[in-house]
Amino acid sequence: MSFGLSRGKTLDTEGYGFDRSDLPDYEDGPFDPRSWFADSSRPFELEIGSGKGTFLVQQASLQPDTNFLGIEWAAEFYRYAADRLRRNQCNNVRMLHDDAVQFVTHRMPDACCRIVHLYFSDPWPKARHHKRRVVQDASLEQLHRILATEGLLHLVTDHMDLWAWYESHVERSAHLFERLPFTPPSSAAEGEVVGTNFERKYRREGRPFNAMTLRRLP
Numbered sequence: 739m740s741f742g743l744s745r746g747k748t749l750d751t752e753g754y755g756f757d758r759s760d761l762p763d764y765e766d767g768p769f770d771p772r773s774w775f776a777d778s779s780r781p782f783e784l785e786i787g788s789g790k791g792t793f794l795v796q797q798a799s800l801q802p803d804t805n806f807l808g809i810e811w812a813a814e815f816y817r818y819a820a821d822r823l824r825r826n827q828c829n830n831v832r833m834l835h836d837d838a839v840q841f842v843t844h845r846m847p848d849a850c851c852r853i854v855h856l857y858f859s860d861p862w863p864k865a866r867h868h869k870r871r872v873v874q875d876a877s878l879e880q881l882h883r884i885l886a887t888e889g890l891l892h893l894v895t896d897h898m899d900l901w902a903w904y905e906s907h908v909e910r911s912a913h914l915f916e917r918l919p920f921t922p923p924s925s926a927a928e929g930e931v932v933g934t935n936f937e938r939k940y941r942r943e944g945r946p947f948n949a950m951t952l953r954r955l956p
């Protein structure tokens with residue numbers, strides 16, 4: 739499916755976008771995406787499902803001393819976001835074209851990440867597709883593993899059934915995470931929860947948004 743995001747322009751991901759062919763073989767074990775940054779010792783944050791990259795473009799310029807990775811599996815959105823980061827010279831952000839759950843589970847090292855952002859994740863409303871939702875018991879265990887001590891997982895959704903799914907999974911993961919109220923990132927405009935492209939589009943329809951933060955327990 740084409741979303742027509744490029745509007746006929748060639749999108750240039752050079753230096754900002756990576757895909758599976760840029761990764762070492764799976765048999766080589768974990769891969770640390772912090773190695774993609776000039777200073778890999780800086781704090782590191784991950785966004786799962788970056789869409790057009792709006793959150794990353796906005797937040798990265800307010801946190802120039804933090805490295806950000808956005809993972810996006812839709813090729814067109816990945817290319818659009820990486821090109822947009824390049825045009826905006828967001829040197830502290832990289833995009834990866836991959837399934838974030840697979841990458842987190844099979845590649846990312848323990849305790850490498852300060853914050854994981856998951857904003858308006860696809861709700862997969864049909865019961866037979868629920869297994870495709872990013873949040874699962876197993877993925878929460880993996881997100882706990884990659885988060886540093888007291889690391890945070892931010893969850894925002896407009897979808898009531900997905901919100902109920904989050905609440906039940908979080909309840910079952912009470913040994914892994916403490917639930918906290920959500921605080922909007924500094925890049926959110928007045929009245930916004932987080933200020934992503936999706937939020938701005940659907941706020942006009944008056945959709946309600948729900949948000950929570952989970953703090954990693956030891």
Ligand SMILES: C[S@@+](CC[C@H](N)C(=O)[O-])C[C@H]1O[C@@H](n2cnc3c(N)ncnc32)[C@H](O)[C@@H]1O
Pocket residue numbers: 786787788789790792809810811812815836837838839857858859860872934935936937
């Ligand atoms: C509804 S969009 C929201 C995009 C953006 N976060 C926003 O709020 O504007 C969800 C995005 O997550 C991506 N996505 C869903 N599951 C993913 C996964 N497992 N790994 C990487 N990206 C994923 C989709 O391709 C889509 O671009």
